[in-house]
Amino acid sequence: MEEIIKKLNILLSDLQVERANLQAMHWNLQGCHSFITFHNYFNTLYDYNSIHIDAIAEFIRIYRGTPIVSLSKYVRRASLEELTQESDYSAEACIDKAFVDADLILSQLPQIFDATTSELDIGDYMATMQADYGKRLWFLRSSMKETKEEKKEETLDENPPVED
Numbered sequence: 808m809e810e811i812i813k814k815l816n817i818l819l820s821d822l823q824v825e826r827a828n829l830q831a832m833h834w835n836l837q838g839c840h841s842f843i844t845f846h847n848y849f850n851t852l853y854d855y856n857s858i859h860i861d862a863i864a865e866f867i868r869i870y871r872g873t874p875i876v877s878l879s880k881y882v883r884r885a886s887l888e889e890l891t892q893e894s895d896y897s898a899e900a901c902i903d904k905a906f907v908d909a910d911l912i913l914s915q916l917p918q919i920f921d922a923t924t925s926e927l928d929i930g931d932y933m934a935t936m937q938a939d940y941g942k943r944l945w946f947l948r949s950s951m952k953e954t955k956e957e958k959k960e961e962t963l964d965e966n967p968p969v970e971d
C-alpha cells in the first residue's frame with residue numbers, strides 16, 4: 808500500500824503544478840488569433856484538473872494514506888516545471904508547455920495501474936484519466952500545427968512577396 812500512496816502523492820503534486828500552469832496560461836496567453844478559444848480551453852483543462860486532484864487525494868485517503876497539502880511540497884515532489892510571471896506566454900509556447908505537462912502526467916498512469924490492488928481498485932479512475940489526457944494530447948498536437956501555420960501566415964503578411 809505504501810508504494811501506491813507514494814505514487815499517488817507524486818501524481819497529486821504533478822496535477823497541482825499542472826493546474827497552476829494551466830491557470831497561468833489562461834490568464835497570460837497573448838498574441839494568438841484564437842485567443843478566446845485557448846483562454847477558454849485552458850480554463851476547461853484546469854477545471855478538469857481540480858476534479859482529478861480531488862479524486863486522487865480521496866484515493867490516498869481510501870488507501871489509508873495522507874495526501875500532501877503543502878504548495879511548496881507539491882513543487883518539490885512534482886516532475887513538472889512550474890511557470891513564472893517571466894515565462895513565455897505566446898500561444899505556441901503555451902500549447903507546447905500544456906502538451907509536455909499532459910504527456911508527463913499520462914506517462915505516470917500505467918505505473919499506478921500496476922501498483923493497484925484488486926480489492927480497492929483505482930483502475931476505473933485511471934482509465935478515465937487516460938481518456939482525458941489522451942484527448943488533451945490530441946487537441947494540443949492538432950493545435951500546434953494550427954499555431955505554426957498562423958505564425959507562417961503572419962510572417963508572410965509582414966514580408967509580402969516582392970513583385971518584379
Ligand SMILES: [Fe+2]
Binds near residue numbers: 833850
Ligand atoms: Fe478566468
